Every structure is written in C-alpha cells, then in structure tokens.
Amino acid sequence: MSAHARHVPVLGREAVDFLAPRTGGIYVDATFGAGGYSRAILDIAGTRVIGIDRDRTAILDGFDLVDRAGGRLTLVEDRFSDLADVCAAQGLEAVDGVVMDVGVSSMQLDQAARGFSFRLSGPLDMRMAQSGPTVADVVAKASESDLANIIYIFGEERHSRGVARAIVAARKEAPIATTEALAGIVAKVVRAKPNEIHPATRTFQALRIFVNEELDELHLALSAAERVLKPGGRLVVVSFHSLEDRIVKNFFIARGKASTGSRHRPEVAQSAPSFQILTKRPVTADDAEVAANPRSRSAKLRAAERTDAPVHEADTLPSWPRLADVMRGG
Incomplete structure (x- = not known):
C-alpha cells in the first residue's frame, strides 16, 4: 500500500x-x-x-x-x-x-475555504468538524476579556489585550468574516520583525485551538x-x-x-x-525532513x-475558557 x-x-x-x-x-x-x-x-x-x-x-x-x-x-x-x-x-x-x-x-491549512490560514483568503471558519460555532462567531460574540484570555492562553500572545481591543473596535464597524480581515487587524497591533513569524500566527493558533477545543x-x-x-x-x-x-x-x-x-x-x-x-x-x-517539510521543525x-497496572484516575481538565461558556456569554 x-x-x-x-x-x-x-x-x-x-x-x-x-x-x-x-x-x-x-x-x-x-x-x-x-x-x-x-x-x-x-x-x-x-x-x-x-x-x-x-x-x-x-x-x-x-x-x-x-x-x-x-x-x-x-x-x-x-x-x-x-x-x-x-x-x-x-x-x-x-x-x-x-x-x-x-x-x-x-490538508486543512491548504484549503482556503476552511479558513485555517492567514496566508490564504477565505471565510473565518477553522472548524475541523465543520459544525458548531466558527471563529467568525467567536470574534463576533466573545467579550473583550474573553478574547484576551483566549489569545493569551492558547496562543501565548503577549499582545493579547491589544489584539482583543482591536477586534472589538473593528467589529463595531463591520463583521470580521474573513481570514484576511482578521490578519489585518492583528497586524496593526503586533508588529513583525524580519525573519520572525507572521504577526497573526499566535492569534490564529489560539482561535483555532479554542473553537475546536x-x-x-x-x-x-x-x-x-x-x-x-x-x-x-x-x-x-x-x-x-x-x-x-x-x-x-x-x-x-x-x-x-x-x-x-x-x-x-x-x-x-x-x-x-x-x-x-x-x-x-x-x-x-x-x-532532511525539516528541509523537505518546514512544518516538521516544531514537531x-x-x-x-x-503496563498491566490499573488505569489511573482521570485528570481534571484545566480551568481555561470554554467554547460553550463564551458563546452564551457566561
């Protein structure tokens, strides 16, 4: 095969x-x-x-x-x-x-219609299962404090408060519905330096992780x-x-x-x-693998x-923001 x-x-x-x-x-x-x-x-x-x-x-x-x-x-x-x-x-x-x-x-990153990548213009979706709230729904509904927490915890973005503030200001003017629109908002807050990752990388990572739990x-x-x-x-x-x-x-x-x-x-x-x-x-x-596939660099x-030991007690999930709570304004 x-x-x-x-x-x-x-x-x-x-x-x-x-x-x-x-x-x-x-x-x-x-x-x-x-x-x-x-x-x-x-x-x-x-x-x-x-x-x-x-x-x-x-x-x-x-x-x-x-x-x-x-x-x-x-x-x-x-x-x-x-x-x-x-x-x-x-x-x-x-x-x-x-x-x-x-x-x-x-494959998901390479499909513009799935909205995972800021490098491809597409709808602000990012859902793996193609059901439930999209990232566009989250950036439209979440409070500024929830957005800041999501972007900081799941994206480790140190400018999370500034990004959240910019998103809230932008959505008052018009819905944020595309990857291009969100990336542009973030880029006004997070300044890129030569040879560094795209300024929207951490924010997109955070929102993708959050919407897919x-x-x-x-x-x-x-x-x-x-x-x-x-x-x-x-x-x-x-x-x-x-x-x-x-x-x-x-x-x-x-x-x-x-x-x-x-x-x-x-x-x-x-x-x-x-x-x-x-x-x-x-x-x-x-x-050799990194040269052939740059994505492997971080893997x-x-x-x-x-063993034959009994299963351990399940871990308690961390107390970070949850999709259902944010979407109902909890």
Whole structure:
C-alpha cells in the first residue's frame, strides 16, 4: 500500500517504529487525516486499523484506502477523545497501539475555504468538524476579556489585550468574516520583525485551538488511550507546539511513576505506573525532513508502553475558557 501514499506524516517513520505494529495486531489511528499512519500499519500483513477523524472530508477521502485494505481498515467520523467508545462500538475491549498526530493538518491549512490560514483568503471558519460555532462567531460574540484570555492562553500572545481591543473596535464597524480581515487587524497591533513569524500566527493558533477545543480533546484522548491499550500496547503522540507537548509530557510523567498518598491524604493507595516511557526526550525531525517539510521543525514525538497496572484516575481538565461558556456569554 505504500505505493499509494499521498501524504507522508511528520515523523511518520519514527512514529510507526515506536508503535511497532505486528501481524494480527489491532491499532487506532486516532487522527486519520490523509491516512499516512494507517497505510504504514496496514503494510504489516494481518494488521487491523480503526481510523478516527472528526473531519468528514478526511473520512470521505479515505474510502479508497478502505477498499484497498480488504476489510482491515474501518473509518469512523468522530472526535479522537471518544476513541474508547469508538473501539467499544467496534466490539474491541483492548487494542495493541494508538497513534495521534495532534493539531491542524497540512490538508486543512491548504484549503482556503476552511479558513485555517492567514496566508490564504477565505471565510473565518477553522472548524475541523465543520459544525458548531466558527471563529467568525467567536470574534463576533466573545467579550473583550474573553478574547484576551483566549489569545493569551492558547496562543501565548503577549499582545493579547491589544489584539482583543482591536477586534472589538473593528467589529463595531463591520463583521470580521474573513481570514484576511482578521490578519489585518492583528497586524496593526503586533508588529513583525524580519525573519520572525507572521504577526497573526499566535492569534490564529489560539482561535483555532479554542473553537475546536483541541487541548481538552487531547487531555481526554490520552486518558481514553490509557483505558483501551493492552499491556504492552503502545501510545505514540506527535505534537506541534509547546501547549500540546506539555500536556503529553505531563501525562506520561504522571502515568510513568507510582502515585502515593500525601500527609494530608494518607489514605490514598499507591497506584502503580500505567505506562513505561519509551522517549526520555522528545524525538524531533532531522535536517532532511525539516528541509523537505518546514512544518516538521516544531514537531515532537513522545511514546510510552502500557503496563498491566490499573488505569489511573482521570485528570481534571484545566480551568481555561470554554467554547460553550463564551458563546452564551457566561
């Protein structure tokens, strides 16, 4: 099947090496995209793959691979946070591996009509699932303080208050409906220097993450993978910015060591590590891959192997802005 590959995922070879698919194994490609990981896994005879993507376009584009896989690939349109439920619906109590490529895909960025990129003129959308509020809805509805928090927390933009103030002022004059319009507003506040990223980069990242609830999704997906992996099963995650990588790193650290009761809660029983960490440091792209695909420059891969210990208690989601609250003015 490798001869049919249309897309080579970032750190694809390394991800599949850490996943270590074997004949007869069942694997979850939790972010199917263009099917790069699934193709590589299906190259191993007798493997089965459950591919998940919330983007209907990715699912529709994957039907050709489904046909060629001869019954070994099942595609499901869903959020990757629901991967445990997806597996249960397929009659699977446990799987041999889960691989995730977190964040927006190159295919989504390259489609102007999806509104992900400030470099392409298009509607201010950015929804991965193509349902629910758009970024245009958020910038029209959110309060100035909510916008500032969203842009600061999810974009790490130090000029977040100025950007939020400029958005609120601009929307009083006319709706902000296009990527070009929003990028222009941001560029008046965030001044670009030579050889630095586009001034709208962090704001677009923040709004995309927020409208798709990407960081909550990642927290939930990691816990779901812990629940469905067999002992010896592997979890491999490729992320593209510091917020995502921090979540993955902290999850593996928390699950890779025993938890104990404190002097305040001595009754808490010790929990054995549920994962053995395979990557002491994140794996990054080599010079050749960066030259071929500049997007790989920021990619970090982390991997761990499931032990036979019970699942740890699920983490509490951080108390950052939430889409439903902002859209109802809460």
